[in-house]
Amino acid sequence: MSNTKTFVYINRKAPYGTVYALESLEVVLIGAAFEQNVKLIFMDDGVFQLTRGQDPEGIGMKNFSKTYAALGDYDINQIYIDQQSLDDRGLTIDDLQALVYEDEDDDWNEKSSIHLVNREQLSDIIESADVLLNF
Amino acid sequence: MPLDVNGTTYETDEEGYLANLSDWAPDVATALAGSDGAELEDGHWEVINFLREYYEEYQIAPAVRVLTKAIGKRLGKDKGNSKYLYELFPYGPAKQACKYAGLPKPTGCV
Amino acid sequence: MPTLHTVNKSAFERNSLESCLSVCKTDASVLLFEDAVVSGLQNTTVSNQITQAAGSGIKLYALSEDLKARGLSEERVMPEITLVDYPGFVKLTVENDRVQNWL
Incomplete structure (x- = not known):
């Protein structure tokens, strides 16, 4: 479909301290209705948005980290994590939740949505965008 | 507009959605449907x-x-x-x- | 006349922790809360700053509720940092003569 554009969302903030992470997630979910080609980048402190075992009850916030697992249902399955950002923060990919989708073209097999990338690959992903959204 | 179910009053917003998620129970659902004139099957x-x-x-x-x-x-x-x-x-x-x-x-x- | 310094922004994103530590007296306390708790993780690009500050006598704290919110367990935090809860935060403000917020 010639009307399809590539939307790249760049997420660079830790969750809860500011509203950026939640706002981004809401825009992604609402935007999913337009069935475009969507890619999400998590880099810098944005990688903290996907840590496992979040429990913000003690700070009086909703645990929206559970919602990332629904992205596959919304056909959002191109999620890019910056390796350098993990390294700089003493994190590994295993500290992040696994995100999967069911591949319609492959008998609904469950596949990982997450791709670990370096800065060169990130620059290519940014270059692939028709629309860039920053949070 | 508050919703009355068996003597308990529940808070709702202007469109009739429950204000508090934790207030929900099956008989509350029945009452919410009832206020739209619907019956749940x-x-x-x-x-x-x-x-x-x-x-x-x-x-x-x-x-x-x-x-x-x-x-x-x-x-x-x-x-x-x-x-x-x-x-x-x-x-x-x-x-x-x-x-x-x-x-x-x-x-x-x- | 000790001062409690509070930092609420990530050291990976802002220089508030760096500025704070550069002007801290050695009898000061520094509390990391909100997004700043991520600065207290082990093996990061800012770990050195924390080790150095602790070595000079500065007492470092992080708010446990904010770590828990972000899925960061106690074992991930540098041993130089003491975890406090909200009542502990209040206690620190009372024990010190003033509070400097590095917003």
Whole structure:
């Protein structure tokens, strides 16, 4: 479909301290209705948005980290994590939740949505965008 | 407009959605439907229960497209289509079913 | 006359922790809360700053509720940092003569 554009969302903030992470997630979910080609980048402190075992009850916030697992249902399955950002923060990919989708073209097999990338690959992903959204 | 169920009063917003998620119980759902002049049958409950489970797991109410696909997978193709869901919930499956399930309006629902 | 310094922004994103530590007296306390708790993780690009500050006598704290919110367990935090809860935060403000917020 010639009307399809590539939307790249760049997420660079830790969750809860500011509203950026939640706002981004809401825009992604609402935007999913337009069935475009969507890619999400998590880099810098944005990688903290996907840590496992979040429990913000003690700070009086909703645990929206559970919602990332629904992205596959919304056909959002191109999620890019910056390796350098993990390294700089003493994190590994295993500290992040696994995100999967069911591949319609492959008998609904469950596949990982997450791709670990370096800065060169990130620059290519940014270059692939028709629309860039920053949070 | 507050909702009265067996002597207990529940707070709702201007569109009749429950103000507090934790207030929900099956008889509250029945009362919410009743105030729209609707009666809940097995088909409705399947969708309502599905929505509550989805919300519990993902903290959101699914968009109609996602709901339709997921219902089809869970309850069979004959139920996973908008015709069936609109017959059950003529005001819009996501909007109306979420209301009876005690959930906020789905994200992106217009 | 000790001072409690509070930092609420990530050291990976802002220089508030760096500025704070550069002007801290050695009898000061520094509390990391909100997004700043991520600065207290082990093996990061800012770990050195924390080790150095602790070595000079500065007492470092992080708010446990904010770590828990972000899925960061106690074992991930540098041993130089003491975890406090909200009542502990209040106690620190009372024990010190003033509070400097590095916003």
